[in-house]
Amino acid sequence: SAVISQKPSRDICQRGTSLTIQCQVDSQVTMMFWYRQQPGQSLTLIATANQGSEATYESGFVIDKFPISRPNLTFSTLTVSNMSPEDSSIYLCSGSSGGEQFFGPGTRLTVL
Amino acid sequence: GEDVEQSLFLSVREGDSSVINCTYTDSSSTYLYWYKQEPGAGLQLLTYIFSNMDMKQDQRLTVLLNKKDKHLSLRIADTQTGDSAIYFCAETVGGKLIFGQGTELSVKP
Numbered sequence: 001s002a003v004i005s006q007k008p009s010r011d012i013c014q015r016g017t018s019l020t021i022q023c024q025v026d027s028q029v030t031m032m033f034w035y036r037q038q039p040g041q042s043l044t045l046i047a048t049a050n051q052g053s054e055a056t057y058e059s060g061f062v063i064d065k066f067p068i069s070r071p072n073l074t075f076s077t078l079t080v081s082n083m084s085p086e087d088s089s090i091y092l093c094s095g096s097s098g099g100e101q102f103f104g105p106g107t108r109l110t111v112l
Numbered sequence: 113g114e115d116v117e118q119s120l121f122l123s124v125r126e127g128d129s130s131v132i133n134c135t136y137t138d139s140s141s142t143y144l145y146w147y148k149q150e151p152g153a154g155l156q157l158l159t160y161i162f163s164n165m166d167m168k169q170d171q172r173l174t175v176l177l178n179k180k181d182k183h184l185s186l187r188i189a190d191t192q193t194g195d196s197a198i199y200f201c202a203e204t205v206g207g208k209l210i211f212g213q214g215t216e217l218s219v220k221p
Contacts, residue, residue: 033209045208048208058208094209096207099160099162100157101157102157103147103154105153
């Protein structure tokens, strides 16, 4: 199974600023994803991170707000831009290979 | 549409069996998953089942899949207090996971 780490694990940010979250997988994975989990809610897919090309965003999420990079098969970043309190959430990175999909521990973001 | 349904709460006594149910919508889902989330933690992959299987057993966990009814269940035998958590089922749609709302399992001693 793949082990996924994320940095930072948590942060408190001011409105209007941006935060970049890093995701590192300890082995090559076919696909990488970014999810959001709002307080007390289930997970919602933000986008699929594509290696070497633009991410594929789900309805309701746009590149200007959530730019994503994936320079290789084991690393991806998600930026939450121009943050507002509504962006307070847990952001989780995920990687899949074969039938298994694993998650990182999440980044808990609070926007004041 | 894409909608995975779970009951929100389940309470059992330590040592009993727990059964968490889930219904999904996409009959073409290749894999169906169960994840566990403890307070303040990320998601732990518990088990998954391929869509051509009816049952999968892994130690205390048994997954049953009824494709006709699009119903998935997770049975935890001999439930322990350490099993208290939120359990999410998820289906695959176009390679992406669609999650249910999660079932909060409370285990009473």
